[in-house]
Amino acid sequence: MDNYMELKLPAESKNEALARNVIAAFCVELNPTVDELDDVKIAVSEAVTNCIVHAYGGGDGEILLRAETDGNKLRVEVRDHGVGIADVEAARRPYFTGKPEDERSGMGFTIMESFMDEVDVESTPGVGVTVKMTKSFNVGK
């Protein structure tokens, strides 16, 4: 592990942009391309937004954003201590949304999976959700 960071954020909408900017800044040392940086930013935005929208019923709560670099590989973890997901497999299906009344696309996990190399989702209902993602930069260069 070459570098790491840990950030605690209130689960509030204003922190979506902050989370994106923080993870982008953290990645800079890996010399990512603009595309790779955009990929990471959107994936983190999705994970953080899930916490804000779903974890605490829109109320108060905290998000833990952790990241580490390992050679050219980025590992990101977004964790909350909210309601959790009862059926992770169902939640990860495209177009599934926990709030159908709210005009949501249900594309969050699909985007994370497309833009990152690996996505792991662990949850215990009532305890929280941990999303772990990895991305290798400048592959083949």
Place this chain on the structure above:
Amino acid sequence: MTESKLIGTTMYIGLSGELDERAAARVRSELDTILSGEGIKKVVLEMSQLKFMDSTGIGVLLGRYKRLTGRNIPIYLANPQKSVDKVLNLSGLYEIMPKVELKEEA
């Protein structure tokens, strides 16, 4: 503020900044206000100034589409930046809101 201009019966709307969950409520409300007018037969969302969009943005666009489709008004998505284009492609939204290229005009 979301810019818009009605030229003939086409409403051109310029999306800018970042369309994430934070911005969603405001953009949704601005779009609905702009689109509530009469005399609109077509909508073009000009996206060259949109720096970021995630799946919340997809939801906002989809919601607008559903409303306009009931009024038989098609929506076109113009000049998306590369990262926004990628998300739009992934979402399948181009199937219902085609991508177009807008040359610099108004």
